[in-house]
Amino acid sequence: MTGGGYPEDDPADGLFPESVAAGYDDPGGMNAPEVVTPAVDLLEELADGPVLEFAVGTGRIAAPLAARGVPVSGIELSRAMAARIADKPGGDTIAVTIGDMTTTRVSGTFSLVYLVYNTISNVTTQDGQVDVFRNAAAHLRPGGYFVVEVGVPELRRLPPGQDTVPFAVSPDTDKGGYVGFDQYDVATQQFSSNHVTVSRDGTGVFRRFPFRYVWPSELDLMARIAGMTLKHRWADWDRSEFTAESTKHVSVWQKTA
Numbered sequence: 001m002t003g004g005g006y007p008e009d010d011p012a013d014g015l016f017p018e019s020v021a022a023g024y025d026d027p028g029g030m031n032a033p034e035v036v037t038p039a040v041d042l043l044e045e046l047a048d049g050p051v052l053e054f055a056v057g058t059g060r061i062a063a064p065l066a067a068r069g070v071p072v073s074g075i076e077l078s079r080a081m082a083a084r085i086a087d088k089p090g091g092d093t094i095a096v097t098i099g100d101m102t103t104t105r106v107s108g109t110f111s112l113v114y115l116v117y118n119t120i121s122n123v124t125t126q127d128g129q130v131d132v133f134r135n136a137a138a139h140l141r142p143g144g145y146f147v148v149e150v151g152v153p154e155l156r157r158l159p160p161g162q163d164t165v166p167f168a169v170s171p172d173t174d175k176g177g178y179v180g181f182d183q184y185d186v187a188t189q190q191f192s193s194n195h196v197t198v199s200r201d202g203t204g205v206f207r208r209f210p211f212r213y214v215w216p217s218e219l220d221l222m223a224r225i226a227g228m229t230l231k232h233r234w235a236d237w238d239r240s241e242f243t244a245e246s247t248k249h250v251s252v253w254q255k256t257a
Contacts, residue, residue, distance in 0.1 A: 013078040015122070015209055016057070021080040024058050030117060031060060038237035039116060039149070040064045046145050046252065049111035054101035054132065055119040059085035059094060066090035073108075075101050102131040110139050114147040118248075120219075121150060121211040124190065129214060133226035133253075142257040146228055149237070151248040153213040155186060176200045189213050216242075216249055228253035 009017035016024075025031060039061055043051065047070050053062045056074025058081050066072040067090025074096045076082040082098060085091040097106045101115070102123060113136040123129045136146040157165050168180035176199040184191040191211050198204040220230050231254045232239075235246040242249050 010080065013080045016078040016081050018080040020207075021058065021078065021084060024081065025060070025084065036060065036064060040068070042237050042239070042250070043112065043114055043147065044068055044070055046147065047112045049141075050108060051112040051114065052106065052110045052139055054113060054115040054136065055122070056085065056094070056096060057081045059088050059091045061114075061116055062094055063088035063091040066093050073097070073106055073110075075099055075104050075106065077101070102128050102135060105135070105138065108139075109141040110144060111141060112145050112147065113139050116147075116149040118150050118211070120148055121213055122209075124210050124212045126189075126212070126214075126218075129212065129219075130222050130225055133219075133222040133228070137226040137228055137255050140228075140255040142255055144255050145231070146223070146253045146255070147250065148219065149248065149250045150214065150219075152246060153184075153191075153215065154182070154247070155184065158184065158186075184213070216251065219251060220253075223253040228255050 009019050029035070043061070043065055050071040050073065051065070053072065053074045056062050056076045059074070062072045062074050063085060072094045074082070074085070074094055076096055076098060077100055079098055082096045085094055085096060097104060115132070120129060120132060123132055133146070140146065154165055163185065164181050164183045166179070166181040168178060170178040176197060179196045181194050182191055183194060189212050191213055193209045193211060195207045196204065216233065223230065230251065232252040233242045234240060234250045235242045236248065237250055
């Protein structure tokens with residue numbers, strides 16, 4: 001069982017080197033039209049001028065948003081991920097700055113800053129997550145919006161004495177077998193997402209991604225520290241109601257004038 005690195009993996013790309021970026025745009029899952037389109041629809045509606053995506057990745061959301069005529073900029077730590085943006089429809093208009101979303105600044109002010117697909121949890125300290133909110137507020141014009149999509153911690157699924165929650169078991173796929181599981185430390189709010197893939201020839205790859213889970217109310221406090229207030233919280237991009245049974249939320253905070 002290996003870590004799965006490619007010879008061309010650059011340590012500067014962090015958790016998303018070439019070996020991850022190469023499969024990030026695979027069809028289905030988070031790239032399915034029924035997942036991408038509602039997000040782009042809502043972001044387009046909220047935008048009233050240029051927008052900025054933190055952790056823009058391969059342009060999964062940014063490129064279709066730019067293709068609709070919205071001026072999009074992005075910040076991305078991984079050059080391997082960012083290198084794929086320009087090849088997508090709309091991607092050649094996106095200005096990408098390589099850097100860390102907790103501190104990297106780009107020129108101009110924006111009507112909207114957004115951060116999707118649990119990426120706030122890639123920042124593994126509370127102070128770092130606060131810095132993400134402060135950096136978002138610094139880029140927003142007064143009245144602008146900061147949008148975050150993130151899962152609700154699944155601690156209700158943990159029986160006493162257990163720290164692991166499986167989320168996927170696929171014994172026979174085109175690429176072989178796959179098992180995914182999250183492992184939680186409820187004392188520190190640290191958790192890891194673990195992925196085991198075994199190819200048809202019996203070789204295996206194990207990947208572990210560290211995260212820090214964060215509660216909706218905690219995010220609201222981070223927003224207040226950064227000078228923003230909650231405007232909306234939905235269970236998904238379709239604006240469905242957020243309830244105690246929701247597994248994720250899309251939250252919108254507004255920068256005070």
